[in-house]
Amino acid sequence: MKLLYFAWLRDRIGLAEETIELPESVTTVGQLATWLAQKSDGHAEAFADPNSVRCAVNMDYARADAAIGPDDEIAFFPPVTGG
Amino acid sequence: MIKVQQEDFDVGAELAALSRDRHQVGAVASFIGLVRDVAGDSELSAMTLEHYPGMTERQLQKLEAEALSRWPLDRVLIIHRYGRLLPGDQIVLCAATSAHREASFEACAFLMDWLKTKAPFWKLEEVDGEGKWVAARQDDDAAAARWQTDKTNVKQTE
Numbered sequence: 440m441k442l443l444y445f446a447w448l449r450d451r452i453g454l455a456e457e458t459i460e461l462p463e464s465v466t467t468v469g470q471l472a473t474w475l476a477q478k479s480d481g482h483a484e485a486f487a488d489p490n491s492v493r494c495a496v497n498m499d500y501a502r503a504d505a506a507i508g509p510d511d512e513i514a515f516f517p518p519v520t521g522g
Numbered sequence: 523m524i525k526v527q528q529e530d531f532d533v534g535a536e537l538a539a540l541s542r543d544r545h546q547v548g549a550v551a552s553f554i555g556l557v558r559d560v561a562g563d564s565e566l567s568a569m570t571l572e573h574y575p576g577m578t579e580r581q582l583q584k585l586e587a588e589a590l591s592r593w594p595l596d597r598v599l600i601i602h603r604y605g606r607l608l609p610g611d612q613i614v615l616c617a618a619t620s621a622h623r624e625a626s627f628e629a630c631a632f633l634m635d636w637l638k639t640k641a642p643f644w645k646l647e648e649v650d651g652e653g654k655w656v657a658a659r660q661d662d663d664a665a666a667a668r669w670q671t672d673k674t675n676v677k678q679t680e
Contacts, residue, residue, distance in 0.1 A: 445574055446644035447655045495642070498577035514574060514642075518658035521571065521602060521643025522555055522614055522634060 440509050442475075444485070445516035448492065451485040461509050468494045469503030471513065485515070493518055523597070524582040526573065528605040531615055540599050541619050547596045551626035552617035553634050559609035561647040561654070570653070571604045571613065574642040578602070581641050589618065589633055593625040600633060602641065632669050639666040 440461045449455050465474050472494070476486035486492060494501050495514045507513060523540075525531075533554060541547045557569050586598045601615040616637065618629035645656040 443574070445642070446572055446646070450655075495574070495577055498574075498580045500640075514577065516574070516642065517644060517655065519639065519642050520645045520656045520658050521573070521641045522638040522662075 441512050443512065443514040445514065447517055448485045448515050452479070452481045461507070466506060467503065468496065468501050468505045468507060468513070471507060472503070472515070491517055523599050524579055524586060525601040526578050526582070527601065527603060530603070530612060531601050533612070533615060536599060536601065536615060537617060540597055540617055544596055544619065546621060547619045548621050549623040549626040550617060550619045551623065551630040552615065553630050554612060555614040557607045557609050557611045557613060561649050564649040566609060566647055566649055568606055568608055568648040570606045570646040570648070572644045572646065573604045577642050582637070585633060585636050585640065588636070589629045592632070593618070593620065593629045595620045595625055595629055598629065598633065600637065602637070602643065604643065635662070635665040635669060638662045
């Protein structure tokens, strides 16, 4: 599965993207965030406050209970600040 | 029409092209967002806009379609820049054309309000050589929320 990180999530994790093997037990966005938080200190810092993390599955906004599969492109990022 | 680009844009030329040979159009409303030279109480030296290529275009196209479905518009234009910008630089141009002004004004405000909460851009402010990510504003969420009621019955009264 391809993961993308933007803005301060990328800074904290130290990666703009990574490819992971999705464990069978991880089937939703929320479970993925919890699982990723255990990967490194940077991941833990990035996912420390779930309220400040947004997610997109295949370029559409997704909530914590959204289902995910191994072929999805998942992005995590802070609330947007364009315009 | 959606354009996500690094380069600057010419507002006059863009707006002229939007209504050229469209003689059913009587109203062009537009908004231009600029980089300010302040960040809180400090002087801002530059602002870098990061975005999610692909998703940005996708979300802006959905926004354009939503505006076209809610108001009797002729055309919608959104240009949003990314990369490192300086105070005074143009960030975004948003425009809506229609027969009468009410739809153009409302659609233009709607586009900016929704863009600010839905388009995947992030601002990094440079102050005294240090970069700081801008936090999302609750005001922006409130501004976007006012369009969640049924706004499809815009009257053409002019």
